Amino acid sequence: xxxxxxxxxxxxxxxxxxxxxxxxxxxxxxxxxxxxxxxxxxxxxxxxxxxxxxxxxxxxxxxxxxxxxxxxxxxxxxxxxxxxxxxxxxxxxxxxxxxxxxxxxxxxxxxxxxxxxxxxxxxxxxxxxxxxxxxxxxxxxxxxxxxxxxxxxxxxxxxxxxxxxxxxxxxxxxxxxxxxxxxxxxxxxxxxxxxxxxxxxxxxxxxxxxxxxxxxxxxxxxxxxxxxxxxxxxxxxxxxxxxxxxxxxxxxxxxxxxxxxxxxxxxxxxxxxxxxxxxxxxxxxxxxxxxxxxxxxxxxxxxxxxxxxxxxxxxxxxxxxxxxxxxx
Amino acid sequence: xxxxxxxxxxxxxxxxxxxxxxxxxxxxxxxxxxxxxxxxxxxxxxxxxxxxxxxxxxxxxxxxxxxxxxxxxxxxxxxxxxxxxxxxxxxxxxxxxxxxxxxxxxxxxxxxxxxxxxxxxxxxxxxxxxxxxxxxxxxxxxxxxxxxxxxxxxxxxxxxxxxxxxxxxxxxxxxxxxxxxxxxxxxxxxxxxxxxxxxxxxxxxxxxxxxxxxxxxxxxxxxxxxxxxxxxxxxxxxxxxxxxxxxxxxxxxxxxxxxxxxxxxxxxxxxxxxxxxxxxxxxxxxxxxxxxxxxxxxxxxxxxxxxxxxxxxxxxxxxxxxxxxxxxxxxxxxxxxxxxxxxxxxxxxxxxxxxxxxxxxxxxxxxxxxxxxxxxxx
Numbered sequence: 096x097x098x099x100x101x102x103x104x105x106x107x108x109x110x111x112x113x114x115x116x117x118x119x120x121x122x123x124x125x126x127x128x129x130x131x132x133x134x135x136x137x138x139x140x141x142x143x144x145x146x147x148x149x150x151x152x153x154x155x156x157x158x159x160x161x162x163x164x165x166x167x168x169x170x171x172x173x174x175x176x177x178x179x180x181x182x183x184x185x186x187x188x189x190x191x192x193x194x195x196x197x198x199x200x201x202x203x204x205x206x207x208x209x210x211x212x213x214x215x216x217x218x219x220x221x222x223x224x225x226x227x228x229x230x231x232x233x234x235x236x237x238x239x240x241x242x243x244x245x246x247x248x249x250x251x252x253x254x255x256x257x258x259x260x261x262x263x264x265x266x267x268x269x270x271x272x273x274x275x276x277x278x279x280x281x282x283x284x285x286x287x288x289x290x291x292x293x294x295x296x297x298x299x300x301x302x303x304x305x306x307x308x309x310x311x312x313x314x315x316x317x318x319x320x321x322x323x324x325x326x327x328x329x330x331x332x333x334x335x336x337x338x339x340x341x342x343x344x345x346x347x348x349x350x351x352x353x354x355x356x357x358x359x360x361x362x363x364x365x366x367x368x369x370x371x372x373x374x375x376x377x378x379x380x381x382x383x384x385x386x387x388x389x390x391x392x393x394x395x396x397x398x399x400x401x402x403x404x405x406x407x408x409x410x411x412x413x414x415x416x417x418x419x420x421x422x423x
Numbered sequence: 424x425x426x427x428x429x430x431x432x433x434x435x436x437x438x439x440x441x442x443x444x445x446x447x448x449x450x451x452x453x454x455x456x457x458x459x460x461x462x463x464x465x466x467x468x469x470x471x472x473x474x475x476x477x478x479x480x481x482x483x484x485x486x487x488x489x490x491x492x493x494x495x496x497x498x499x500x501x502x503x504x505x506x507x508x509x510x511x512x513x514x515x516x517x518x519x520x521x522x523x524x525x526x527x528x529x530x531x532x533x534x535x536x537x538x539x540x541x542x543x544x545x546x547x548x549x550x551x552x553x554x555x556x557x558x559x560x561x562x563x564x565x566x567x568x569x570x571x572x573x574x575x576x577x578x579x580x581x582x583x584x585x586x587x588x589x590x591x592x593x594x595x596x597x598x599x600x601x602x603x604x605x606x607x608x609x610x611x612x613x614x615x616x617x618x619x620x621x622x623x624x625x626x627x628x629x630x631x632x633x634x635x636x637x638x639x640x641x642x643x644x645x646x647x648x649x650x651x652x653x654x655x656x657x658x659x660x661x662x663x664x665x666x667x668x669x670x671x672x673x674x675x676x677x678x679x680x681x682x683x684x685x686x687x688x689x690x691x692x693x694x695x696x697x698x699x700x701x702x703x704x705x706x707x708x709x710x711x712x713x714x715x716x717x718x719x720x721x722x723x724x725x726x727x728x729x730x731x732x733x734x735x736x737x738x739x740x741x742x743x744x745x746x747x748x749x750x751x752x753x754x755x756x757x758x759x760x761x762x763x764x765x766x767x768x769x770x771x772x773x774x775x776x777x778x779x780x781x782x783x784x785x786x787x788x789x790x791x792x793x794x795x796x797x798x799x800x801x
Contacts, residue, residue: 134768165767170720174710178504182761185497187457187486199613199712207638212460212472212484263611264716293611 124160127378128183128191129371130176131167132220132265135297137327137347138367139167139194141415142218145371146192148414153379161379163371164188171262171296173197180204184211189382191215192374197264198222214381218370220267228381231373231393233365235267238397239274241363242319242342244282245399249340249360253285254316257308259301261322263293271321271344289315298327305331315339323362326350332358346400348412354402364398364408368415436733438788439748442781446755447492454491454762461485462637491762495639501751501758502644503709507702508721509647509750512728513654514698516746518590519729520658521691522671522738523583526594528699529721530601531575533714535703537605539568540614540713543627547616557618561626564617568707569700575601576696580689590692598722605715615712631708643705647747650701654743657694667691671738728753731781733789752781 129146131139143165150161166183168175173196181204183191191208195201195217205215205225214228221230246256256279260272272291279286289312294304301324309315320343325331327349332341336357343350346364353359373393380386400408461484465471472484491497511528518525546552546560555563575597582593617625624632631642658664669677670687678684707713732749734741756777760770 164761164764166761167767169767169771171716172719173714173716174507174706177710178500179761181500182497182758185457185459185494185500186491186761187459197613197712197714197716199615199714200710203711211462262716263606264613264714269611 124162125189125379125382126162126164126187127375128164128166128180128186128188129374130179130183130191130193132176132194132196132262133171133296134167134169136324137349138219138345138365138370141347141367142194142371142374143167144415145368145373146375147371148368149372149375149379153375157379157383159383161375163375171196173200173264177201177204180208184208184213188213190378192371192378193217193222193227194219194370195222195266196220196262198224198266201225214378216374216377218374219365219367220265227391228387229377229391229393231370231377231395232267233395233397235270236274238344238363239271239321240278241397241399242271242321242344243275243278245361245363246317246319246340246342247279247283247286249342250283250286250317252283254340255287255289255312255314256317256319257289257312257315258291259305259318259320259322259325260291260293261296261301261324268321275319275321286317294324296322296324298324298331301325302328302331306333309333309339317341318343320344323347323350326353326359334358344397346398346408347415351400351405351409354400354405360401362400364400364411366395366398368411369395436742436745436748437792438784438786439732439745439752439781441788442752442784443748443755446752446759450492450755450759450762451490455764456488457491458486458488461487492758496637499639499641499644501754502647503640504758505747505751505754506643506647507706508724508728508754509747510650510702510705511695511698511721511725512732512746512750513650513743514695515725515729516732516734516741516743517654517658517667518691518695519726519734519736520671520738520741521667521687522674523590523688523691524594524726524736525579525692525695526591526722526726527575527579527598527601528695528725529718530598530605531572531696531699532703532706532718532721533716534575534601534605535568535571535700536707536713536717537609537614537715538571539564539704539707540617541608542567543617543625543707544614547618547625548622549616555618557620557626560618564627564707565704568704569697572696572698572700572703573693574696575699576693577689579696580692583692584685584688602715605717609713609715611715613712613714617707617711625711627708628711631705632711640709643709646701646705650698651743651747654746658741658743663687663690668739671740673739724750724753727778731778749781753778 129143131142146163150163154161166179176196177200180191191213202222202225205222205227208215209226217227217230219232221232258272258275261268276288279288292304292308294300305325316339318341323343323345326343341359342361343359344363344365346362350362354362461473463471463473474482475485477483515525543560543564544550546555579594579597583590617627619625632640633642635641666682666687669682670684674684728750729746731752732745756774760773
């Protein structure tokens, strides 16, 4: 009997929901969906902080409420990203910012959002064939060249290099790895690139990969880390400081210790806070000011961080990575 | 009439249906209204936003409000997202009923997707294969997708039977092998550009992503329902299906009853592989690309769906309907986290708690139903 009653009530609600009268909506709130690659990568948590900060700043400036909906999959899953984007469209978001795990998988979802009047920007990892109106990202090829140039100089132009490359499907990482290989071939003929090593983009998996590769190949004298994943763990790099040269991308708080103790020679900091901040700024400009950037590609320059400028750089991190996560 | 209605609620999956209904009621009541852009068909036949003039005199798209959960597009999207896991969950339920497990489904899904994608890319606009028509190239790709899934299943079943090693270990190994082959074949690249007749949409996408009405993509859910019905018929109406229950319930007794246990085991893994191939085909058609990263971690979602749906990891119990309902419950919870604007950082915790709660509710309901049946029989 109870089940029948429940069924009857549910049917009534169903009928009510389907026949509810539509009402025109007056937007006083802007909701932006933020779909990064994965929650477990700290750089995207910094992007979220940036997005929330931009929401607060721009909300005050334009006298609107801006909310950030953090709809990032727990682990890298391009199909889940596409599904989240579709859901954000159905939820009536005002705009969406995406860092694409696999451009081919999310392009249709991005185009679907744009077709439904929702502007989309990409950051960090683009979907170049999609209808996004802007991309805020590092020039990945230049990044790879910078990594190899710095590493080659540290190694004195000779030795054996391994490339740590993260998710093999990510287009931005593929471009960086390719640039490292090509720059080595062009500028450092006495440096041998041993191989490119992929792994699940969690700090523990990355650290395990470095350890496995070093154990199997003690001849390695240089690491080109096109992402700084292993440096988010403690004691990931087992060599004596100076024995192996290392240049890595990203310079968040946990990674700086490796610079301080000499395991890493140079960190190229991506402006991950700005991924979020600039994405929201671009969306607000588009929606409120009806402005789009002159060129779709809005470059994000890397910040070289060494022992010499470390203290000055650290001041960024109190803003980028506060101790408590932002409240939703 | 009341007696007949009562009998409906005594069936195994009624508890899960209750959970689905309760979740639906919760999301309907609790989610904020969503604004959507009103679309119309333009002069060129493509969807265009209906324009209106705002108080500032600007032309802007007309937006209306609707319930965020209870609308056709949202429900269709939920059904579509459920279908990829739901199809594989039916196959997994069959394996689990037999007392086995298949951890390689996600990897088999990826391998089937990339091999089919490679074939279709070859016969696509950027490939070198020009001897086949786009339709023939697509049909060949579809056959490769399903065939790869079946082959993966046969490999698993063959190794389980021949080596007499626990299927957990065998399928753990084949999970890595299938995924590795997928990576080597593609070099980590996404494979796309499938055969097309109009230069805009691939033939396969035109079928699987066929739009019914306004942005309703119903082919994957329809295929999931078909797989569920076939699975139900196999398990409940065919002798071969009953043999699966017998082997899972008591393998020794089944053997002494004259059941060829090895053939049953081979068959269940073949079915699991087939379901992985079908799901991969739906994914290829919907997303238009295949990559070695596809289906990463799906095996846990698929096992969870089958178990939430009533399949017992000890063997001898489960159903195709339960597996699909289990997949639906998990997807509803995942969607609900977005609908209710819950911080995504807590999504894994919430899904884990909700899965346990759903199984407990289902078990309680089953126990109560058995007690009522016993009372009526007595």
